[in-house]
Amino acid sequence: MITWRDLQNFKAEPYQGAADGWGEVSNRAKAAKDRVEQEMLAKLRDTQTGTTAKEALAALNQLSRNFQYVHAECGLIRAALNSFASGIAAPQRKLKHALEEADQLGFTVKPDGSVQYPAPAPLAPEQGPALFLPNNTQGTANSRAPALFLPNNTQGTANSGAPALFLPDKTQGIATANPNKVKAEDIAHRIASAVREAAEVDARYQSILGKLKTSRSLKVDDTTWADAAQDLKSVRKAAGEFIKEGDIPKGKSPVDNKKWWENLTQEQRDEYAALYPAHIGALDGLPTTTRDDANRVVLAETHGTAQLQLKDxxxxxxxxxxxxxxxxxxxxxxxxxxxxxxxxxxxxxxxxLEGRLDGMSKIQSRCNDSSINGSPPAYLLGFDNQNLGHAIVSIGNPDTADNVATYVPGTGAKLSSIKADLDRADMLYDTAKTADSQRKTASVLWLGYDAPQDVLTDASHAKYADAAGAPLRDFLTGIDTAHGGNVNSTLLGHSYGTLVAGTAMRAHPDLPVDNAIFVGSPGVGVDHAKDLNIPADHVWSATAKNDPINLAPPLVGELPILDNTKLFDDHSVLYGCDPTTDDFGGKTFAVADGDPPKWNGDMPAHSQYWEGKSLRHMTGVVTRGHP
Incomplete structure (x- = not known):
């Protein structure tokens, strides 16, 4: 049981020091995880094969998961301890003010929190007749005792919540009372309230910290991560008053986001990232490594929760x-x-559920598949499981790259089928590294929107592209802001993704884009390259001969025209002028014809732009501005 003396003597420093210690453990676990992934796992994967190597890889992957879990949970402990210290500070200040007032008035605060008060000084003659109170006028105000009504004296114990005690003076005809009693009751009430608040804070954090523990034989699995997600909610609920979600910028520009982050202390950054990883991971303008760290925790917890949902x-x-x-x-x-x-x-x-879990597993695998000699590191710049699921993955660090290519996929793209799009980002990176080994290139997959899923129905509506414009703008501006230098930015759209890219460029003249590439496009939402707000000779397009997108009919209102004269009109496609024609005014590059459509409905040519000369030409635009 907490007493007012316990609260008076409370020192925040030991708890803050403990929080610093847990923060250090969290940071070391993060460093250990990075070393396991980037050195041990990668080197073993690159040099060893066979059953023994496979078992060693599995053990190292488990070790990496364990370190990531320790990093996340110790971050929560740090935030909880700091928040506990802050939570006790408020009632401690309330107690301090009450004790100071009692001392100034000459009152005595007893060990049980009751307040003893003296008799009032008699009135001076010029202030009126003296008030004579029989027996004794001193007393004790206790916040817990019932009110005592004393008709002839003021001696006794009074409840702080009771009304002031008025003693009728029949001879003088006026109501009188000891004013010290009222003051003492108020002080006693404030002391009790402060102790009560401190006890509530103590009980709340004792419960939370009691849950943040594990056994010696730690083996992190999906159940563990699902439990970690619940831990996060519990700590956030308790600590949210001190580490406020509302202080995180919302709807602000990437420049404002960056300024907010830079004005925080490192301890504040760590606590925001620990309590609100999804918010920090999605905040455009912040450093890539910061967002990656936060989003990996979100991914692990979401995967664990989804796995339990599937099991159920x-x-x-x-x-x-x-x-x-x-x-x-x-x-x-x-x-x-x-x-x-x-x-x-x-x-x-x-x-x-199975598809989403598979997509999450593919992202986790690629993010862990970093090598000092082989695969480049991947950074998770965005992730959530809302609607169709969204992910932004960068192959290479865009904050330190000379060239950044942002690839926007089209119809059918979603979390459950993300593997093919991740492979395309990897292929572009590998080709760029071969083409220009002197300069760094980052290849980004931007699946930050809900893409249409059906070619014949959904893809004939521009609403998906319209909704994606602002998020894509913020992401590209955020990359430019976090980079802080002269980065060469290329926006690459495929299929419906070309409309997304074109819509964002048309609607946002200040978009930090230097080059645009459109492949397999049904139109980009404008009739001329100059309407994209970059020089027309920096806009490059290509469509394979056997790509069925060539048959995309133009729209009248919201419906495609299906008459034969329009089906084969070179200059008019679904969303404006065909970007591969002279009328569009941009540049084109050569691509292979692609495989013809198959009897089962497959359209291979529409997805073969990441092969052969097409891939090399796109890489040329990314690295040097032309094929």
Missing amino acids: WLNKEPDRYLPYISQFTGREIEGARVENPEWRRWNEKKED
């Missing part, structure tokens, strides 16, 4: 088939079965 969902599988009831007789037909609609809905959700 699998246990709810309904019967796939139901007896067939004849619509004519109303009776069951023996041996006949129909598929259960409830099972179909269950299976759709199951496949969605």
